[in-house]
Amino acid sequence: MKPYNLIYAFMALFVVGCSTSDEPTKDDGKIEQSVEANYTLLLNTGGILTGKLLNGDAETLNVNDGASGFTAIAEPQLISDEGKVLTAYHKTSSCGGTITVHDFNNVTSKSFDIFADLGACNLTAKAIVKGGNILYVAYKKEISFEITEFWVRAVDISGAETTFKDAQLEFDPVGLAFSNARLFIMGLDEDVSGEHKLTVLSEDTNTEIYKDNLGFDARSILKNPEGNIIVAYDNLHTTINSKTLDEAYTNYGPDSAPNFATSELRHFDSNGKMYYAMLAGTHSVYLQIPAVYDFDKNSAVLYAFENFLTEVQLKFEFEIENTTLVHYDEVNNLLLVGYKKSGEGKKGGLLRINPVPQPKFAGNLDLDGVPYSIYIN
Numbered sequence: 001m002k003p004y005n006l007i008y009a010f011m012a013l014f015v016v017g018c019s020t021s022d023e024p025t026k027d028d029g030k031i032e033q034s035v036e037a038n039y040t041l042l043l044n045t046g047g048i049l050t051g052k053l054l055n056g057d058a059e060t061l062n063v064n065d066g067a068s069g070f071t072a073i074a075e076p077q078l079i080s081d082e083g084k085v086l087t088a089y090h091k092t093s094s095c096g097g098t099i100t101v102h103d104f105n106n107v108t109s110k111s112f113d114i115f116a117d118l119g120a121c122n123l124t125a126k127a128i129v130k131g132g133n134i135l136y137v138a139y140k141k142e143i144s145f146e147i148t149e150f151w152v153r154a155v156d157i158s159g160a161e162t163t164f165k166d167a168q169l170e171f172d173p174v175g176l177a178f179s180n181a182r183l184f185i186m187g188l189d190e191d192v193s194g195e196h197k198l199t200v201l202s203e204d205t206n207t208e209i210y211k212d213n214l215g216f217d218a219r220s221i222l223k224n225p226e227g228n229i230i231v232a233y234d235n236l237h238t239t240i241n242s243k244t245l246d247e248a249y250t251n252y253g254p255d256s257a258p259n260f261a262t263s264e265l266r267h268f269d270s271n272g273k274m275y276y277a278m279l280a281g282t283h284s285v286y287l288q289i290p291a292v293y294d295f296d297k298n299s300a301v302l303y304a305f306e307n308f309l310t311e312v313q314l315k316f317e318f319e320i321e322n323t324t325l326v327h328y329d330e331v332n333n334l335l336l337v338g339y340k341k342s343g344e345g346k347k348g349g350l351l352r353i354n355p356v357p358q359p360k361f362a363g364n365l366d367l368d369g370v371p372y373s374i375y376i377n
Contacts, residue, residue: 077125132203
């Protein structure tokens with residue numbers, strides 16, 4: 001039996017109040033140097049993703065009219081975003097799909113047909129993840145009104161021609177993570193217990209090497225920068241060592257949950273802090289606000305828009321409707337927040353914020369599209 005470590009750590013929740021003044025901050029809060037940073041920003045314009053180059057440093061941010069190298073695509077049904085690699089799934093028919101891998105390190109894009117061998121069927125892809133040269137796609141296939149099968153397909157893209165292995169699953173797959181040559185699958189036992197289950201497959205054989213019960217309230221599964229697996233719940237998270245499979249639980253204090261369990265916008269910095277869009281609840285009138293969670297300290301910092309923007313900026317100048325992107329520029333120490341503008345248009349913007357300990361609004365860039373994801377070179 002694997003050991004289970006319970007961490008009794010009450011999470012601290014800090015709602016940041018930022019300065020909106022144009023007055024300079026104290027010297028100890030200034031950024032000592034301004035280093036040029038190049039961004040590739042993906043914009044969603046009416047369901048189409050396009051690339052936009054941005055040039056910026058600690059003080060300025062401008063649009064670069066050069067070609068981004070990103071081929072415009074329709075907004076995907078599923079994505080897996082790790083580092084500077086975006087893996088996207090598009091459904092092409094009732095039994096067809098394409099996975100496209102965009103590598104922003106070397107500005108390349110490759111697409112792969114995934115289910116060409118299955119013929120006619122009724123198939124739904126549930127989750128994707130990229131592990132090295134293997135693309136994993138978990139899916140369910142309806143055999144009849146009463147019978148539904150669950151599978152995961154491992155597609156090897158290392159050679160001139162792709163090859164694949166299929167493994168049948170016991171439970172409905174709702175999330176994937178890959179680490180240490182192992183595929184971690186979160187499944188839902190909807191028909192019997194209603195609980196979530198963990199299944200671990202080996203990369204080399206695509207066979208099951210471990211399984212566990214995750215309980216009723218598991219929300220999502222993800223990998224942290226250390227390569228360990230996080231299973232997120234509303235009131236706690238479980239950290240699974242991807243090598244030993246040992247588990248540790250971290251509980252949150254009353255009314256202080258970081259609320260990242262259902263967020264689709266997550267980014268880790270080099271220190272393991274996670275930047276994400278948090279369900280604001282009573283902390284803001286906006287549905288989602290930028291937040292940063294420190295796993296080591298079990299504390300979250302919330303950046304409610306009302307605390308660092310004036311009412312005129314919120315309602316008339318920027319017209320913020322909802323958060324669509326949260327990222328961190330480590331070179332220039334800036335929190336990057338993409339948002340959709342209110343109204344029927346397809347406009348958005350990118351806010352830049354100096355983070356704690358001296359948070360302050362650092363600028364805004366209006367955009368002809370809604371920020372979707374960003375990659376820093």
